[in-house]
Amino acid sequence: MYKFGDYIPKTAMAVTSMWIVRRFLGTFCEKKERSFLSVTAWILYFIFQIYFQIDTGNLHVITLPLTVVLLFNIALWGYYSTGKEKCFLSVMLCALWFLIEMLTFVMVSGVPMEHESQDVLGTIISKMLMIVLVYTISVFWNKRYDEAVSGHFYFYFLFLPGGSIFIALSLFYSGGSENSRFLATASVSVLLLFNVVVFEIYMKINELFMQEKERIIYAKQAEIISANTEEQKKMIEDFHEEKHNLVNQLIVLKSEVENCETEEVIRNLNEIIKNCHYTDSISECGNTTIDAIINFKYTMAREWGIDFRLKIFVPQDLPVEQRDLGVVLGNALDNAMEAVRGSSIEDKVIDISMGTKKSALILVMKNPYEHVIQKDRRGMLLSSKDDKGRHGYGLKSIMKIAAKYQGDVVIEDAGNVFSLTVVMNFG
Numbered sequence: 001m002y003k004f005g006d007y008i009p010k011t012a013m014a015v016t017s018m019w020i021v022r023r024f025l026g027t028f029c030e031k032k033e034r035s036f037l038s039v040t041a042w043i044l045y046f047i048f049q050i051y052f053q054i055d056t057g058n059l060h061v062i063t064l065p066l067t068v069v070l071l072f073n074i075a076l077w078g079y080y081s082t083g084k085e086k087c088f089l090s091v092m093l094c095a096l097w098f099l100i101e102m103l104t105f106v107m108v109s110g111v112p113m114e115h116e117s118q119d120v121l122g123t124i125i126s127k128m129l130m131i132v133l134v135y136t137i138s139v140f141w142n143k144r145y146d147e148a149v150s151g152h153f154y155f156y157f158l159f160l161p162g163g164s165i166f167i168a169l170s171l172f173y174s175g176g177s178e179n180s181r182f183l184a185t186a187s188v189s190v191l192l193l194f195n196v197v198v199f200e201i202y203m204k205i206n207e208l209f210m211q212e213k214e215r216i217i218y219a220k221q222a223e224i225i226s227a228n229t230e231e232q233k234k235m236i237e238d239f240h241e242e243k244h245n246l247v248n249q250l251i252v253l254k255s256e257v258e259n260c261e262t263e264e265v266i267r268n269l270n271e272i273i274k275n276c277h278y279t280d281s282i283s284e285c286g287n288t289t290i291d292a293i294i295n296f297k298y299t300m301a302r303e304w305g306i307d308f309r310l311k312i313f314v315p316q317d318l319p320v321e322q323r324d325l326g327v328v329l330g331n332a333l334d335n336a337m338e339a340v341r342g343s344s345i346e347d348k349v350i351d352i353s354m355g356t357k358k359s360a361l362i363l364v365m366k367n368p369y370e371h372v373i374q375k376d377r378r379g380m381l382l383s384s385k386d387d388k389g390r391h392g393y394g395l396k397s398i399m400k401i402a403a404k405y406q407g408d409v410v411i412e413d414a415g416n417v418f419s420l421t422v423v424m425n426f427g
Contacts, residue, residue: 012189014049
């Protein structure tokens with residue numbers, strides 16, 4: 001009965017090992033799409049874990065190099081990264097795992113119980129400790145980029161594996177007969193899987209929370225830009241209306257001058273000057289959204305000593321949602337203006353190029369910069385502002401919209417010139 005039941009902890013610990021590997025590699029590398037080779041690598045690792053659990057002990061000399069090879073294959077076929085980094089991560093995970101298992105088995109060997117029970121208990125406790133280690137690494141690594149949950153909540157979660165280890169020790173220490181040892185093993189195996197499920201659910205909820213936060217920020221950005229765009233459109237319409245009215249007023253003034261009505265001419269001129277709205281208009285491509293945003297941002301840029309250089313050739317109507325176009329162009333301009341504004345560069349010019357090519361809208365924006373560009377592990381730019389938790393969503397919004405149109409975002413920085421290319425496909 002026990003030999004058959006022995007597969008219960010083996011399966012539980014194999015599943016736990018797979019979770020540990022997936023979470024560890026996923027913390028440092030981006031996951032690839034599922035493929036035959038990646039699935040095969042996971043299956044081989046699962047079989048390996050089933051075979052080498054408990055009976056041989058995790059301290060067997062052969063298991064270490066085999067584990068490194070299997071982990072490297074999982075990283076090779078399942079995650080994006082360089083070969084050197086994948087190799088380093090595989091070796092580092094195995095080294096940490098081996099160290100924790102060795103220390104765990106040394107401590108468990110001092111507990112007065114049968115050798116077989118010590119092996120089972122040591123293996124299970126080492127898995128729980130690895131869950132804590134991987135969870136801690138994931139939290140602190142990702143906390144550099146996302147401040148989703150208050151720090152003390154992370155600490156509370158450590159009570160779960162801590163309590164589980166205490167329960168495991170109690171069950172095995174009190175178990176004497178073969179039947180009670182089987183029940184203790186089965187109970188602790190279920191408890192081990194419970195730890196994995198709870199941590200996985202928590203991390204998924206945290207990821208969903210961050211996605212919802214980004215969605216809300218994107219929606220707010222879209223609303224603000226849409227409101228600004230409509231306001232600018234109205235200003236342009238008012239300007240053209242006033243320009244039309246001004247022609248009529250000039251005709252009247254011309255008549256008054258001819259009739260030598262000096263006082264009336266002066267009064268009317270003063271009224272025109274008083275009611276005249278001055279607008280810096282640099283973009284007149286015909287697309288109202290593009291013109292409105294560029295002209296609005298240009299008004300702000302001129303106050304900071306920044307000039308725009310435009311090369312815009314787009315049709316009046318684009319098969320792109322105006323709010324999406326506004327978010328992309330508005331965020332790109334905000335980031336460029338922010339980079340140029342505080343610099344000591346004399347030639348503060350932002351180059352803006354827009355055009356259509358092969359059923360795609362292409363935006364290229366270049367600006368000089370002085371500060372050091374920082375990127376996270378995923379290659380995403382980090383905000384240079386002090387409050388990073390509240391900034392840095394502009395580029396994420398741009399990438400989100402580009403993905404919506406099956407497009408792409410390319411970022412280049414060379415020679416103190418930052419270049420952003422956004423492609424939005426129509427088809």
